[in-house]
Amino acid sequence: MAEMQDLVVVxxxxxxxxxxxxxxxxxxxxxxxxxxxxxGGQIYRAVERxxxxxxAAALGEDFRHGLSVVDAFRRSGxxxxxxxxVWQVEQSGEVLASDGQRSEAFPARRAVIAVGAxxxxxxxxxxxxxxxxxxxxxxxxxxxxxxMPSGETWVAGSGPLPLLYLSQIIAAGGRIxxxxxxxxxxxxxxxxxxxxAALRNLPYLRKGLKLRGVLRRSGIPVHRADSxxxxxDGRVERVRFRAGGAWQEKPCDLLMLHEGVxxxxxxxxxxxxxxxxxxxxxxxxPTLDEWGRTDxxxxxxAGDCGGIEGARAAELRGRLVALGAAxxxxxxxxxxxxxxxxxxxxxxxxxxxxxxxLDTLFTPRPEVLSPPDAVIACRCESVTAGQVRETVRIGAxxxxxAKSFIRCGMGPCQGRFCGLTVTGIIAEATGRTPGxxxxxxxxxxxxxxxxxxxxxxxx
Amino acid sequence: MFRKLPDPAAPTVTVTIDGRAHTxxxxxTAASAALLAGMGATRRSPVxxxxxxxxxxxxVCYECLMVIDDVPSRQACLVTVAxxxxxxxxxGARALDFGGEDA
Numbered sequence: 001m002a003e004m005q006d007l008v009v010v011x012x013x014x015x016x017x018x019x020x021x022x023x024x025x026x027x028x029x030x031x032x033x034x035x036x037x038x039x040g041g042q043i044y045r046a047v048e049r050x051x052x053x054x055x056a057a058a059l060g061e062d063f064r065h066g067l068s069v070v071d072a073f074r075r076s077g078x079x080x081x082x083x084x085x086v087w088q089v090e091q092s093g094e095v096l097a098s099d100g101q102r103s104e105a106f107p108a109r110r111a112v113i114a115v116g117a118x119x120x121x122x123x124x125x126x127x128x129x130x131x132x133x134x135x136x137x138x139x140x141x142x143x144x145x146x147x148m149p150s151g152e153t154w155v156a157g158s159g160p161l162p163l164l165y166l167s168q169i170i171a172a173g174g175r176i177x178x179x180x181x182x183x184x185x186x187x188x189x190x191x192x193x194x195x196x197a198a199l200r201n202l203p204y205l206r207k208g209l210k211l212r213g214v215l216r217r218s219g220i221p222v223h224r225a226d227s228x229x230x231x232x233d234g235r236v237e238r239v240r241f242r243a244g245g246a247w248q249e250k251p252c253d254l255l256m257l258h259e260g261v262x263x264x265x266x267x268x269x270x271x272x273x274x275x276x277x278x279x280x281x282x283x284x285x286p287t288l289d290e291w292g293r294t295d296x297x298x299x300x301x302a303g304d305c306g307g308i309e310g311a312r313a314a315e316l317r318g319r320l321v322a323l324g325a326a327x328x329x330x331x332x333x334x335x336x337x338x339x340x341x342x343x344x345x346x347x348x349x350x351x352x353x354x355x356x357x358l359d360t361l362f363t364p365r366p367e368v369l370s371p372p373d374a375v376i377a378c379r380c381e382s383v384t385a386g387q388v389r390e391t392v393r394i395g396a397x398x399x400x401x402a403k404s405f406i407r408c409g410m411g412p413c414q415g416r417f418c419g420l421t422v423t424g425i426i427a428e429a430t431g432r433t434p435g436x437x438x439x440x441x442x443x444x445x446x447x448x449x450x451x452x453x454x455x456x457x458x459x
Numbered sequence: 460m461f462r463k464l465p466d467p468a469a470p471t472v473t474v475t476i477d478g479r480a481h482t483x484x485x486x487x488t489a490a491s492a493a494l495l496a497g498m499g500a501t502r503r504s505p506v507x508x509x510x511x512x513x514x515x516x517x518x519v520c521y522e523c524l525m526v527i528d529d530v531p532s533r534q535a536c537l538v539t540v541a542x543x544x545x546x547x548x549x550x551g552a553r554a555l556d557f558g559g560e561d562a
Binding site (some may be wrong): 036037042046085118119128130133134142148149257416417 | 518
């Protein structure tokens with residue numbers, strides 16, 4: 001068993017790194033556990049290497065900022081254990097993790113959950129075919145391996161990430177066959193009232209407009225579509241989309257999908273923290289106070305796994321959570337905490353006003369949240385949306401009954417890529433809100449684990 | 460499907476992907492190496508037998524489960540390559556090795 005730490009942080013993205021850095025600066029003991037071999041999370045993935053690599057210029061200044069976060073962490077003296085999968089967090093704050101061979105226990109006075117976000121499931125016909133990936137996956141390949149799409153590559157979806165990825169590929173000299181923009185036209189109107197607040201985030205807005213300009217000048221065809229399908233024999237060969245009421249079909253050997261990102265809530269749900277439905281972001285998130293405290297005292301949350309706010313805000317949240325924990329553990333007094341927090345909150349206030357605008361502008365079209373019958377909802381168990389609807393007809397009142405009837409959510413990903421879809425389908429079929437329907441009951445182990453890895457705990 | 464930006468300074472290792480030797484960057488993951496090798500399907504669904512391939516590249520979706528150095532069901536996107544590593548397609552559900560002749 002590892003030595004008791006003031007903070008054990010799960011996740012080495014901006015929130016986790018900043019929390020550990022701030023804690024160490026205040027003299028607290030802190031250790032970061034992370035799945036990846038290098039710090040940065042997904043947003044600053046492999047930044048220490050990539051910032052020197054062939055894709056550095058294309059990845060841009062925002063990515064480069066990750067270097068300063070990682071450097072500060074490296075200098076802070078906080079502990080770092082890469083290559084570990086966390087499979088259980090106890091209500092006491094103790095964290096259990098495995099390196100693939102053996103498990104280890106990390107006792108902590110406070111556990112900081114900073115596991116970030118992942119891409120919202122995009123259930124469309126053919127999305128399980130080889131050659132269909134997420135835009136995030138494509139961007140990870142660019143960051144961590146300098147890999148560029150080649151051949152007939154299409155990007156389909158909505159949100160800031162597809163625009164950013166396309167601009168990075170253009171900057172690196174790549175070629176994309178076309179962008180299928182699925183943002184519903186009505187979203188622009190709905191987002192209008194939030195534009196005034198968003199103007200306080202002028203740099204963000206300018207960045208968005210600049211990305212659109214880069215895309216326009218690149219000559220990459222952009223199709224506004226309200227439905228997308230992938231088709232092929234054994235792998236994706238064609239993409240179909242409905243633009244202006246008419247279907248078009250194009251040759252395609254790589255299709256990247258994206259409909260926004262959602263908080264990774266499996267850890268906090270398995271611990272038993274209270275969660276609620278965020279209707280603006282169309283996702284569940286843990287209920288937190290201004291110091292990232294959940295309703296379970298030793299469990300704290302920092303960054304996008306507590307609600308989507310973006311990388312810069314996540315870094316500030318990480319520092320604020322560490323300040324709160326330091327005060328709660330009696331290592332600094334409340335006046336010191338509040339004094340140190342003031343500039344962080346002021347800066348946070350500069351990053352948040354645009355969220356309502358972005359969330360509303362990029363709200364996914366209804367068929368992403370509740371897809372047609374023939375579409376696979378649960379990839380692991382190959383369960384269709386129609387089968388989930390059928391469970392409702394025979395009496396399932398929520399995701400957990402549906403799961404025991406037809407195994408949706410019971411595969412190795414444990415509902416990470418179907419949970420929101422199953423909730424969405426049942427909500428639509430029963431006329432209830434997703435918040436009323438709820439989510440799968442998440443149980444440990446959070447990641448697949450062999451009995452051998454588990455048994456190593458007893459040694 | 461994918462190509463690499465030239466990176467002559469990156470150290471390399473030799474791995475065997477689907478029975479053939481490939482020289483790849485030492486920082487590659489088993490999944491990115493398989494994609495670069497043009498492997499297409501990296502496993503078959505244990506439920507339907509359909510071909511599947513890496514999808515999220517961040518350890519969430521479990522679509523990239525492969526047989527790596529004879530150990531099945533490893534998340535290929537979380538495994539960094541090493542010299543001599545064998546990366547193979549996973550045919551379906553993981554077989555349980557009970558150590559007997561019928562294993």
